[in-house]
Amino acid sequence: MAGGNLRDEHERDGGIEVDNASDLQIYRRDPSNSPLTRTLSSFTYTGSDSPRLNIVEIGSGTGIVGIAAAATLGANVTLTDLPNVIENLKLNANANAQAVARFGGEVHVAPLRWGEAGDVEDLGGDVDLVLASDVVYHEHLYDSLLKTLRLMLLGKEGKRVFLMAHLKRWKKESIFFKKARKVFDVDVVHCDDPKEGSRIGVVVYRFFPERSSRKMYLTNVYN
Numbered sequence: 001m002a003g004g005n006l007r008d009e010h011e012r013d014g015g016i017e018v019d020n021a022s023d024l025q026i027y028r029r030d031p032s033n034s035p036l037t038r039t040l041s042s043f044t045y046t047g048s049d050s051p052r053l054n055i056v057e058i059g060s061g062t063g064i065v066g067i068a069a070a071a072t073l074g075a076n077v078t079l080t081d082l083p084n085v086i087e088n089l090k091l092n093a094n095a096n097a098q099a100v101a102r103f104g105g106e107v108h109v110a111p112l113r114w115g116e117a118g119d120v121e122d123l124g125g126d127v128d129l130v131l132a133s134d135v136v137y138h139e140h141l142y143d144s145l146l147k148t149l150r151l152m153l154l155g156k157e158g159k160r161v162f163l164m165a166h167l168k169r170w171k172k173e174s175i176f177f178k179k180a181r182k183v184f185d186v187d188v189v190h191c192d193d194p195k196e197g198s199r200i201g202v203v204v205y206r207f208f209p210e211r212s213s214r215k216m217y218l219t220n221v222y223n
Contacts, residue, residue, distance in 0.1 A: 070105030115144030
């Protein structure tokens with residue numbers, strides 16, 4: 001998709017990325033009524049010298065969700081995707097840089113191949129929250145995606161969690177969630193009403209490490 005500003009992307013796109021961005025907008029307008037409050041409140045900082053929330057979005061695509069997070073939360077966001085997607089991500093990040101900066105946010109771009117430990121290490125360890133939207137689709141990528149999530153979430157200090165917006169399309173997706181629940185606690189943060197012609201709406205899931213998974217990390221994460 002060609003570069004554009006955040007408002008235009010939001011108005012044009014009717015997909016999951018905008019639904020996820022809309023939840024962020026609700027949080028900004030009225031945190032007390034936002035489905036994201038329970039998670040984001042864990043990262044709330046106070047004081048003028050407080051650090052910004054550090055977010056990594058995986059499988060960013062156009063980058064609309066991460067850009068919206070940077071503007072809405074005044075956060076430091078890194079958009080990631082395959083190396084061949086990076087130039088388009090940079091284009092969209094630059095197109096929205098001034099709008100994001102007005103709200104105290106900042107957007108960066110970095111390559112991230114799922115399952116590659118070196119790519120995760122290159123991102124650095126200063127991450128509070130991991131975001132994704134519509135990333136569970138190709139079955140052959142389930143294990144790679146879960147390995148990346150293990151690398152990013154397990155064995156880390158603090159309250160790092162993963163928020164993912166997902167629209168169920170195929171029965172095979174249950175395989176991903178079955179595997180994920182062996183490593184993470186997975187709960188539903190929010191579920192949108194179904195759109196016309198659909199039986200289910202977009203669901204926002206929260207993944208966070210089980211206590212036993214911290215021990216598994218040391219021996220299993222690189223297998």
